[in-house]
Amino acid sequence: MKITILRFDSLASTNTEALGQARRGAAEGLCVVARRQTAGRGRQGRSWVSEEDAGIFFSIVLRPRLETRHLPLLTLMSAVAVHRLLAEEFGLEPDIKWPNDVLVGGRKICGILAETTDTPGGLAVVVGIGINLNSRNFPPELGGTATSIEESTDRPAAPDEVLGPLVRNLRELYRTIGEPDGPRKILREWAERSSFGEGKRVRVVLERETFTGTTRGLGENGALRVETDEGGIRLVRAGDVESLRPA
Numbered sequence: 001m002k003i004t005i006l007r008f009d010s011l012a013s014t015n016t017e018a019l020g021q022a023r024r025g026a027a028e029g030l031c032v033v034a035r036r037q038t039a040g041r042g043r044q045g046r047s048w049v050s051e052e053d054a055g056i057f058f059s060i061v062l063r064p065r066l067e068t069r070h071l072p073l074l075t076l077m078s079a080v081a082v083h084r085l086l087a088e089e090f091g092l093e094p095d096i097k098w099p100n101d102v103l104v105g106g107r108k109i110c111g112i113l114a115e116t117t118d119t120p121g122g123l124a125v126v127v128g129i130g131i132n133l134n135s136r137n138f139p140p141e142l143g144g145t146a147t148s149i150e151e152s153t154d155r156p157a158a159p160d161e162v163l164g165p166l167v168r169n170l171r172e173l174y175r176t177i178g179e180p181d182g183p184r185k186i187l188r189e190w191a192e193r194s195s196f197g198e199g200k201r202v203r204v205v206l207e208r209e210t211f212t213g214t215t216r217g218l219g220e221n222g223a224l225r226v227e228t229d230e231g232g233i234r235l236v237r238a239g240d241v242e243s244l245r246p247a
């Protein structure tokens with residue numbers, strides 16, 4: 001995959017820009033980066049605070065030749081790429097909250113939003129990644145729930161220190177996922193880097209229902225297996241998972 005980086009001072013959302021570029025025929029490997037976003041999007045219709053230079057606002061266009069059932073693994077793969085980056089370049093001990101939030105000290109440092117679109121050249125997937133560089137402009141409602149590279153390492157991080165290794169990790173993991181045994185390798189590395197895969201007490205918040213249970217690994221499409229407190233395994237494909245104190 002050849003990487004091309006398009007840089008903008010300001011965009012509504014790097015995902016929106018990358019989706020538009022994909023529909024107009026952009027090749028995979030096109031990366032869109034902005035210094036700020038005016039309408040940054042999060043999962044489940046939430047917004048993503050995107051003050052100028054306070055974070056990495058990044059989206060990459062992919063045109064995966066993967067079986068449809070494996071497409072959700074692209075977000076798990078991206079969380080692994082960010083986890084590697086924070087551990088290897090910044091000496092942090094991150095965790096991955098299912099499916100793809102990256103946490104440091106239990107607080108969120110990165111969010112990932114994957115979106116798909118039909119294009120004349122076939123299905124494209126845009127993976128959007130937001131990584132907090134500093135915490136100076138966090139709005140009060142984020143309270144103690146978010147952190148940044150600067151806050152957790154006690155030194156400022158420059159955008160290019162983050163972007164270079166992020167793109168390298170994504171490129172390498174994307175090559176891996178396309179290999180015959182690739183999906184399994186990605187699942188294995190995700191599980192090694194996340195405390196949420198196995199034996200974690202969680203509350204699962206779905207659109208119409210909430211339940212508690214204990215995690216029991218990932219399904220082959222990346223769904224989270226949860227043994228409910230009532231007994232029985234449920235497969236969680238969407239929704240939010242919160243950590244609970246052990247029973």
Ligand code: BTN
Pocket residue numbers: 012013014015016037039040041042043044046048056057058059101110111112113128129130131
């Ligand atoms: C989440 O945790 O809810 C996902 C947040 C994803 C934010 C990134 S920032 C770059 C890209 N552009 C967007 O509008 N969103 C993603």
